[in-house]
Amino acid sequence: MAQAQRNWQHNSRYTLKGADDCNDFFQIDQFEDQSFPIKIPLEFANLIDKNNPDDPLLKQVVNTQVLLGSDEFSLSPLEDEKHAPVAGLIHKYPNRVLLIASRVCAIHCQYCFRQNFDYAGHDALSNWLAIENYIRSHVQINEVILSGGDPLSLSDEKLQALIHQIECISHIKTLRIHTRSAVVTPSRITDQLVSMLNSTQLNVVLVLHSNHANELSDQFASAIKKLKEITLLNQSVLLKGVNDTVQILSELSIRLFDLGILPYYLHLLDKVSGAEHFLVSDESATQLHQQLKKKLSGYLVPRLVRDENAESKTWVEAD
Ligand code: SF4
Structure with missing residues (x-):
C-alpha cells in the first residue's frame, strides 16, 4: 500500500471525536457533547488557533452558541428524501442525478443540512443495480454527482469501482464530486486518487467545500496542484461569525484562485435545526455580495445561491 494511502487511513482513524477528545486536545474544559457529534480531523484541528475561542x-465544528429553535428551522430543510425515486439517488433536475455515495464525513460541520439525513435507507453502493437501471432508463441524464456524506471517505478501490460503473453508462459524460474531505484532510488526495481522476474518460468536476482561507493549508496547496488537469470549483456556505465579511470572503476567493480553484457558489444557510446562530439575513447577504462585486474581478465573485425548497425563489438556485 502506498505511503500516502497509509497516511490518509491513519489520519481518518485518529480524529477528535466528542467533547473529551476536544478538551484534551485544546487543553481547556469548555466542550460539551452535542446532538450532531463532534468530529474534527487532526489535520484540520492543527489549523485552529488554540488561544482563540472565536x-x-x-x-x-463546535456549537459554542446555541439559540432557541425557530419555526423556520427544521431537521431536514431540503427534504432530499422526497426526490429519491430509488434509494441512494436524488433526482431534482432533468439532466443530472446525485448519488449518496457514503454516509461518512471526515469532519462534522455543525451547519450541515444533511446531519439528520436517512443515510441507512439511502446507500448508493448497496443499491447500485437499481440505480444503474434508473440512470440507463433516463437517457436525458448526462451528469452524475457523487455526494454524501463525503464520497472521498470511500477507499480509492471502492471509488474506482464506482467510477468505472458510471463510465459504462454511455450517456453519462460528466462526473461531479463534492467533497470537504479533500480540504480538511489533504492527505486524502492520494496519488491513486489523482491518477483515477486524471485517467477517467468522463469530464471530471471536483467541487471543493471550503469556507475560509485558513482552511487552505500548505499541505492542501501542494496536494491540489496534482489535480490541475481537472476542473476545480469551490462552494462555501455563508456563516455568521465565520466568513460573513467582505475581507474574509475576498481572501478566500484570492487564495482559491492562486491554487487554480474557481470560487463558484456562496450558499445561503440551509435552515437546519441547531444551526440558527450561523444565519446571515438575506439583506446582509445581498449587501455583502454587492460589496464583493465592487472589490473583486468578476471571476473571483462566487454566485450567491439558495438551495431549492427554501422559501424564496429570488435567488439563483444551486444544484
Ligand atoms: S462534510 Fe459536508 S456532508 Fe459532511 S458534515 Fe460537513 S457539510 Fe455535512
Whole structure:
C-alpha cells in the first residue's frame, strides 16, 4: 500500500471525536457533547488557533452558541428524501442525478443540512443495480454527482469501482464530486486518487467545500496542484461569525484562485435545526455580495445561491 494511502487511513482513524477528545486536545474544559457529534480531523484541528475561542474553523465544528429553535428551522430543510425515486439517488433536475455515495464525513460541520439525513435507507453502493437501471432508463441524464456524506471517505478501490460503473453508462459524460474531505484532510488526495481522476474518460468536476482561507493549508496547496488537469470549483456556505465579511470572503476567493480553484457558489444557510446562530439575513447577504462585486474581478465573485425548497425563489438556485 502506498505511503500516502497509509497516511490518509491513519489520519481518518485518529480524529477528535466528542467533547473529551476536544478538551484534551485544546487543553481547556469548555466542550460539551452535542446532538450532531463532534468530529474534527487532526489535520484540520492543527489549523485552529488554540488561544482563540472565536477561531473561524473552530466555530464550524463546535456549537459554542446555541439559540432557541425557530419555526423556520427544521431537521431536514431540503427534504432530499422526497426526490429519491430509488434509494441512494436524488433526482431534482432533468439532466443530472446525485448519488449518496457514503454516509461518512471526515469532519462534522455543525451547519450541515444533511446531519439528520436517512443515510441507512439511502446507500448508493448497496443499491447500485437499481440505480444503474434508473440512470440507463433516463437517457436525458448526462451528469452524475457523487455526494454524501463525503464520497472521498470511500477507499480509492471502492471509488474506482464506482467510477468505472458510471463510465459504462454511455450517456453519462460528466462526473461531479463534492467533497470537504479533500480540504480538511489533504492527505486524502492520494496519488491513486489523482491518477483515477486524471485517467477517467468522463469530464471530471471536483467541487471543493471550503469556507475560509485558513482552511487552505500548505499541505492542501501542494496536494491540489496534482489535480490541475481537472476542473476545480469551490462552494462555501455563508456563516455568521465565520466568513460573513467582505475581507474574509475576498481572501478566500484570492487564495482559491492562486491554487487554480474557481470560487463558484456562496450558499445561503440551509435552515437546519441547531444551526440558527450561523444565519446571515438575506439583506446582509445581498449587501455583502454587492460589496464583493465592487472589490473583486468578476471571476473571483462566487454566485450567491439558495438551495431549492427554501422559501424564496429570488435567488439563483444551486444544484
Ligand atoms: S462534510 Fe459536508 S456532508 Fe459532511 S458534515 Fe460537513 S457539510 Fe455535512
